[in-house]
Amino acid sequence: MLIYISTIIFAAAIALFFWSCYRRFRLLTLGRPEPKNRFNDIGKRIGGVLYYAFGQRCTVSHGYRFGWNHLVLFWSFMILLIANTEFLLEGLFPDSISFSLLPPGVYHPLAVLIEIASVLALLAVCIAVIRRLAFPPSYMEARSVDAFIILSLIALLMLAFFGLHASEIAQGTEKAANFMPVSNFVASAFFSDVPAGSLNGYIDAFWWLHAIVLLVFLNYLPYSKHMHILTGIPNVYLRSLTKVNTQPGEDFKKGNEFGVGRIDQFTWKNLTDSYSCTECGRCSDNCPATITGKMLNPRLVIHNMKINLLVNGPGIMKNKETVLPLIKGGIEGSVAEQVLWDCTTCGACMEVCPVFIEHVVEIVDMRRNLVEMKAKVPEELIALFENIEQRSNPWGIAPGDRTKWTADLDVKPFETGKTEYLFYVGCFGSFDARSKKVSQAISKILNASGISWGILGKEELCCGDSMRRLGNEFVFDRMTLENIRMFKEKGIKKVITQCPHCYNTFKNDYRQYGVELEVVHHTDLIYDMIKSGKLNLDVNDAKDFGNLVFHDSCYLGRYNGIYEAPRNVIASVTGRAPIEMERRKDRSFCCGAGGGRMWMEEDTGNLINVERVKEAMKKDPKTICVCCPYCMTMFEDGIKGIKADDKVQVLDLAEIVSRALK
Amino acid sequence: MLIVTCVKQVPDTTQVKVDPVTGTLIREGVPFIINPFDTYALEESLRLKEKYGFRVAVISMGPPNTEVTLRKALSLGADEVILLSDRAFGGADTLATSMVLAEAIKKLGKKDEVAMVICGRQTIDGDTAQVGPGIATRLGYSQLTLVDHIENVDLNAKKIRVRRRLEGRHELVEAPLPAMIAVLREINRPRYPTVPMRIFAQDAPVILWNNKEMGLREDTIGLKGSATQVRKIFSPHREKGEIIGDGVKDPQASARLLVERLKEKNILIL
Amino acid sequence: MEEEKKIRKPRGIAKLIPGKCIACGARCQSACPEDAIEMNDKGEPVINLEKCIGCRRCIKVCPAEALEIFYTPEEQKILEQIAASTSAKGTGTKEVSIEEAAATAHIKEYRGVWVFVEHTEGEPATVSWELLGAGAKLAKTLGVELCSIVIGDKVEHLCQESFEYGASRVYLLDAPVFHYYRTETYNKAICYLVKKYKPEILLMGATGLGRDLAGAVATKLNTGLTADCTGLDVDEKGFLLQTRPAFGGNIMATIFTERTRPQMSTVRPHVMLLPCKDTSHKGEIVREFFAIKEDEVAVKVLEIIKGQRAECDLTAADVIVSGGRGMQGKENFEMLQQLADELGGAVGCSRAVVEAGWMPAERQVGQTGKTVRPKIYIACGISGAIQHLVGMQNSDVIIAINLDKNAPIFEVATYGIVGDVFQVVPAIIDYIRELRTGEICSISESKNSIGKE
Structure with a gap:
């Protein structure tokens, strides 16, 4: 009788689990088609899953003290997955499926393994509980009921496991007793005095406890943040195989809707992202906006996307109106408008995410909806949009002024068929007083190297980076087509950029338009020139620069993986490697100007640039070296803001090199 | 009820430069844009449309490429756009311009009662601020220039109440409709077009009225209908970048010199 | 006339001189009798060589002297031959067309220079007196009388003041219906006076009121009006030459009204010199009555709201004193406020100041703040980052005060x-205060032409 009851309960619980999963996962089909191929290159994808998921690459790296704990828990779980599958099957088909039916040569090692895994899992759970109580992570949800329920369930499961086996050992029915050291210990410690007749009762009780906890756990999973146990690994498999350094384009056809204003306007992959979030909080721990007290918290953006899908999804399935707006303009909604505008698109969140969630793409998608469908943007952006559209630069300055920085310099226009490299100066390099000096430094270096180069002068147009990041894809699309037309017409194939944003736009965004430009940022170019001996430098001349701290630009570093070139250049010019800040390379902290933030007010929280400048000042620098006009502006402003401008100078890498030119 | 908004396509004068050597105007590469002042007029019309349910017609006199500007008006929400273009309209001063615009408004008024004509304060190329009053006078509408706030429109009593900004004071004025309203930049913040509207505007109709359609006497329009003529143009004498005295050594003297210079140039009136 | 000659005089073909066209609005196309001119997308003429008859009308109307007659070498040769033969005979007299003669006769009926005296409830606008100074010179050159028109309610005191500033006759319309300025009443009144007394020149201040009124009057009188003039002069034929900036101040244009009268201008305040008052100067008051009943006028002025204009709205201020990070602290903005008060202006600031919390965000000038175009912009301790420059670089006069001589603000400063x-x-505040207390009337007579160009 009992056997039938257990079979029924097991069958019902397992069915319920699959039903819950079905109800949740079918909502993913609401998403739009995904522009990127998420199934190609299977080998690479499987390799990634092994490395990142099974190797727990992201959880253990970069100073997350408790990452190891997750690794232990993960692997224990993997092993226990086998044990519990057996348990479930045994429950469904009693006496017909059991490990004990396996030959001893297999069963005994397995028993040892499961024992060890169980102990480790129990330990890891205890550590996790202690951590949440004693050293809680920055966000409150880590201590949520959800977390403790799950941890207690796991702990209970382990205890029931040991109880069950210990009582079985005490009864003498466990064939592999000698291979279960912990259970053996428990048996001798707690069950040696128990009369043999009661042991059956214990066995049943522990078996049922184990069964119920396991079934509860199973059915709780799809409704908790631990859904990531189910979706995390698939999401790693579906990850973008290239760096997420661009956003997909849009098709500007009549009748189309643009951007994402409703949850089902995300692609299915975006929705999968929301299901995969482990709520580990690494993204928020590294987000410059979150750190400085802005409204944006990338973890919550993803979490709220999931909540929105769960609330609206079933209704949308039945073609009903949504009940909870995705973007919160007024009182109600999942993601507040301000949250979207807070993002600097620095990519720190994506860099650290263990399950490869593409936060920036999703944030920009929602910005697009605000800009393109609702024309609802912070006031200061309207002027920017008009300026860029009308005069192809952010300030609305006359394009004729683009060549002003060339006065008294030997700068030639780009000539089709004659000139090899286009030096694309960019808006900052052309108009901004400080960045003009960088343009001059670059032109000096280019001339010294003897390569053939020229500029577009007043014909140069804005690359459109800010427009794309701010969600004004329509104008970006037009600007791109215009630029590509000009590049083709003039036969431009090789482009040197001063600004990492222009660099990334030409290299990664324009690629979507089928253009393969050979784009090089000045740091890379200078490094190559030094390597090949094209530049004659006064090496070891460190007197001008003193303590030199290097700041990684997001769009050069994280977006395009250029970390070593600027460092090597500094080393060759000053004779020593730059001083590193605590947050550097792929963990570098944004200056605060990317993603169009340059053109917006920063009126909540602390200033991002000041936060970064303060970090740099800890190293007592005389020089801070940057490679980006945005970083230049933000650092200079931040330094003036903390009144340190008499102590430290900000120089572009090109300026450092041009000063060392013989 | 109809609001007619008058707009002009102008060269972007902020991009116009004067050749320092020859003194001629460098216009190369200078794009034509919607007169910035007119964007406020259009915005105000659209706000009134949203509030009171007017239809908004936008008219513009200019060469055929003015169509671009009118399409922009469509993308922002204008209901109807009319291009007044004919070689006979060319070379017009403000008198001849207001003639064509006023006649076009009359023509529109035959289909739908005109409640208001809204213009920008002035254009950035001509800077005259005379076309608005010209239209009001020709049509006999209430003339309300320098409006920085529309307080109320009473459609039953056919009255409008606006605030005008003059030197050192504001004026609250009530006037009967129809009225010609010339608005200041401070009246609103123009909106940004949505993409679906832009796509719609790409192939929405732009109505063309030439003089065949308008039937105006040739000596009242264009160059022939203009009362003023340009005798000559020349580049202004520009004073740029004068460093006054040595402010570090003797700030007092620099300050005095500066004030004297400002007085001398009539910049500072004490 | 050429047809009668044995050698037919070549007429040549009109040609655009590259770089000179200002895209004035297709004057040349409009003037062409043969439809030989099409305008391109840049607003420049493209001349159809097949159609052009070399009539030169386009050349005459071109304000920019961007068109010329082009002769082929053969035509050039013929021209030289004709020139040689005609110089022997002597040149013929210039012909005057019948139309031109009629127009000349018509405009001869108009005489005298008029200045409209603007006031707010009896308080005169200074520009009116400046115009009397400028008008006096025009009247002297033309040999005619300088008059003013005073319209209002209980404003007879303005007649006396007009005399003191140089008018010899004042046309006065004094009635309660003129208490507030309203376009309709003033327009009708002025048109009535103009039709009755026929002045050849009518000047008004290029103030809000003046430009509102002048536009209406000129349209009603169907005559030429030139806005916002900064220079006035009279040519040898007696035409009023009105010089004004156009194209955003990038060019100056001299404009005249050929066939209609009066010649009307609005003149920018503070450009013409304020004449010295001569209390002994007397004149004649011509009292006029022009009947408009209050209930015939539907426009009502409900309220006049005075003062605090610059305080509440930075974009409307004529003078802005702006501070940057160089002000070093919130407390130092008091000093800028004092200077602003002296000049009747408002205090602005750069983004850094707002970020530092020294000033509220609505005071911010620049890319993400307000765009301003005051007459005077004084930048104190502002280095002039591009984000700031774009918000103020179109100001008429920019004054920069900064310790760093390499600051970019000096690149745009006047x-x-x-x-x-x-x-x-x-030091500036002190000197202004010093001057205020000891101010004396000074007028320089040395300038030949009136005003500045």
């Missing part, structure tokens, strides 16, 4: 002082 704001600004 006047710059390299020095410490904390020394320079108080």
